Amino acid sequence: MDRTITIAVPAPIPYGHRVEVTERADDTGSRSVVVVTDLETRIRYRQESSSVSDAVGWTGRVIECVIAPTRGGIKTMLVVDPTGPGSAEADVALRGADAAAEAASVEALRWGGADTVPEPEPPRFW
Numbered sequence: 001m002d003r004t005i006t007i008a009v010p011a012p013i014p015y016g017h018r019v020e021v022t023e024r025a026d027d028t029g030s031r032s033v034v035v036v037t038d039l040e041t042r043i044r045y046r047q048e049s050s051s052v053s054d055a056v057g058w059t060g061r062v063i064e065c066v067i068a069p070t071r072g073g074i075k076t077m078l079v080v081d082p083t084g085p086g087s088a089e090a091d092v093a094l095r096g097a098d099a100a101a102e103a104a105s106v107e108a109l110r111w112g113g114a115d116t117v118p119e120p121e122p123p124r125f126w
Contacts (some may be wrong), residue, residue, distance in 0.1 A: 002079050004080075004118055005077070006033070006075055006077050006078075007033050007047055007078075008047055008074075009076060011038075011076040012067060012076075013062050013065050013076075014062065014065070015040070015062055015064070015065070016061060017040045017061070017062050018038075018039040018060070019041060019060060019061070019062055019080060020035075020037040020039055020059050021036055021059070022038070022057045022062065023034040023060055029085055031049070034046065035116050036078070039059070050052065060082040061080065061081045062078055062080055064076075064077075065078050066078075094107065105116055
């Protein structure tokens with residue numbers, strides 16, 4: 001699921017670049033973006049007066065980048081497709097599923113009698 005983040009600095013990150021987003025939760029439970037790092041160019045976009053302590057990070061790919069002037073200054077809106085821990089957990093689950101399918105296949109062959117050697121075909125005479 002795509003996530004839209006907004007930061008109060010101009011951050012022209014191209015489509016398809018991998019980014020690392022660091023967020024901090026405030027007292028109300030809402031999250032605010034502290035740092036966005038473009039992993040392709042290694043450029044960090046950090047908001048002023050933001051500390052990185054007690055922050056949570058995740059990674060993703062940029063789908064859309066919009067930089068717009070507002071009354072408070074220039075803001076950047078990024079639409080990011082997260083590819084961080086969720087994809088790693090999916091990879092582990094798929095490997096477990098492959099192992100389970102292989103084990104079930106071995107058991108089916110053992111109990112189904114399919115592991116026997118077929119009888120040789122008799123020679124044909126014309």
